[in-house]
Amino acid sequence: MTYNTxxxxxxxxxxxxxxxFRADMAENAxxxxxxxxxxxxxxxxxxxxxxDLGISRGEIPVIAHEAAYGQ
Numbered sequence: 001m002t003y004n005t006x007x008x009x010x011x012x013x014x015x016x017x018x019x020x021f022r023a024d025m026a027e028n029a030x031x032x033x034x035x036x037x038x039x040x041x042x043x044x045x046x047x048x049x050x051x052d053l054g055i056s057r058g059e060i061p062v063i064a065h066e067a068a069y070g071q
Contacts, residue, residue, distance in 0.1 A: 034067060035064050035068035036064075042060045042063065042064065
C-alpha cells in the first residue's frame with residue numbers, strides 16, 4: 001500500500017517558500033501597525049470629537065479592524 005502526501009508546494013524551492021513566508025509576515029506586520037495606529041488615534045479623541053464624527057467608543061475597534069484588514 002502506498003501513500004501520497006501533497007504539501008501544496010510542488011515546484012517551489014525552499015528559498016521561494018521562505019521568501020513568500022517573509023513577504024506574508026511583512027504584510028501582516030504592516031496591517032497590524034495600521035490597526036494599532038488607527039486604534040490609538042481614535043481612542044485619543046474626546047467624546048465630543050467622536051460624536052461629531054458619528055462614532056461611538058464601542059465602534060472604535062471595528063473601525064480600526066476595517067481600516068487595516070478590510071471588511
